[in-house]
Amino acid sequence: xxxxxxxxxxxxxxxxxxLVSSGxxxxxxxxxxxxxxxxxxxxxxxxxxxxxxxxxxxTATGYIKPDGTFxxxxxxxxxxxxxxxxxxxxxxxxxxxxxxxxxxxxxxGKVKPLIxxxxxxxxxxxxxxxxxxxxxxxxxxxxx
Numbered sequence: 001x002x003x004x005x006x007x008x009x010x011x012x013x014x015x016x017x018x019l020v021s022s023g024x025x026x027x028x029x030x031x032x033x034x035x036x037x038x039x040x041x042x043x044x045x046x047x048x049x050x051x052x053x054x055x056x057x058x059t060a061t062g063y064i065k066p067d068g069t070f071x072x073x074x075x076x077x078x079x080x081x082x083x084x085x086x087x088x089x090x091x092x093x094x095x096x097x098x099x100x101x102x103x104x105x106x107x108x109g110k111v112k113p114l115i116x117x118x119x120x121x122x123x124x125x126x127x128x129x130x131x132x133x134x135x136x137x138x139x140x141x142x143x144x
Contacts, residue, residue, distance in 0.1 A: 029080035032072035032129075034137030036064055036090065043068025044114060044141055047093030051086040051129075052122055060086065064093070072137070081131055088127035090119045090141065115141045 036044040049062040049070050060081045062070035071078035095112040118124040119141055129137050 028082055029074070030083065030132045030135055031078070031080045032060075032062075032131065032135055032137060034062075034070055034072075034139060035068045036070065036139045036141060037068050038141060038143065044090075044093055046095075046114070047090050049137075049139075050089045050091055050122070051081065052089075053081070053084045053086050055084040056082055058082075064090075070137075083131050086129050086131060087122040087125075088129065088137075088139065089122040089125050090115060090139070093119070093141075113144050116144050 034049075036047070036049070038044065043066075044064055045066045045068065047064045049064065049072065051060040051062075051072060052058075053060075058074055060072045060074045061077075062072040063077065064070050072081055073079040074081060093114045095114055097110055097112075118126075127139060
């Protein structure tokens with residue numbers, strides 16, 4: 001029985017080391033930071049950047065902070081992305097209505113999109129970046 005546990009531990013340790021060295025936050029990843037703003041310079045204050053790489057068959061994400069900045073990551077929120085071309089979409093860029101827990105029937109608005117719908121799809125956003133050449137992703141968006 002002890003031999004079985006020893007083999008399991010050895011296999012688990014080797015598997016983890018291979019996973020880390022193969023790119024999940026390991027070497028070869030580039031730190032990516034950026035900012036999303038409107039033409040007048042004001043920041044987009046909410047949403048999530050979704051980047052897809054056909055080369056790597058992987059997705060990276062970054063949450064937009066209230067000042068419009070974000071950091072990209074594949075396994076964690078800021079572990080970076082591997083080199084290659086990344087196609088961008090922005091999702092969740094909406095203003096939520098005010099909701100009161102004690103008055104569920106009170107309607108104080110609807111979900112309001114903050115940017116054009118075309119940004120929500122990587123095929124229609126028109127945004128892509130090439131890593132490592134572009135380590136800072138400044139994204140300009142338009143209101144609906």
